[in-house]
Amino acid sequence: MDTLGLALKISGIGIVVLLLMLSLFAGLISLLTKYLKDKPEEEESGAEEELEAEAEPLSEETDLAHVAAIAVAIARAQSAFSSASQTTGSALSSWGQFHLNRRLNASVTSRRTK
Numbered sequence: 001m002d003t004l005g006l007a008l009k010i011s012g013i014g015i016v017v018l019l020l021m022l023s024l025f026a027g028l029i030s031l032l033t034k035y036l037k038d039k040p041e042e043e044e045s046g047a048e049e050e051l052e053a054e055a056e057p058l059s060e061e062t063d064l065a066h067v068a069a070i071a072v073a074i075a076r077a078q079s080a081f082s083s084a085s086q087t088t089g090s091a092l093s094s095w096g097q098f099h100l101n102r103r104l105n106a107s108v109t110s111r112r113t114k
Helices: 002-035 045-054 060-091 094-113
Strands: none
Touching: none
């Protein structure tokens, strides 16, 4: 029983010390955030003006060409995705693989016995 009492005293002291250290750490963080402020970043107005000057409106023909190219790319991606999912859907089924293996093994044994 003496060791149990000693262990409880040590753990109680440890918890109190841990609580004190955490409160000191929180106080230190609070002081650091109070006295150390972030400096405001300087905005570059010259760079923004250059970007606005470069962004010229495109003609309607080039806009339509861009839209058409994007639509074709989306259609090709959808058709490739749908055809890939249809072909691999049955191949990934475990029951389908089991049935296929069973049929292949049956044909191998029938060919060997003839």
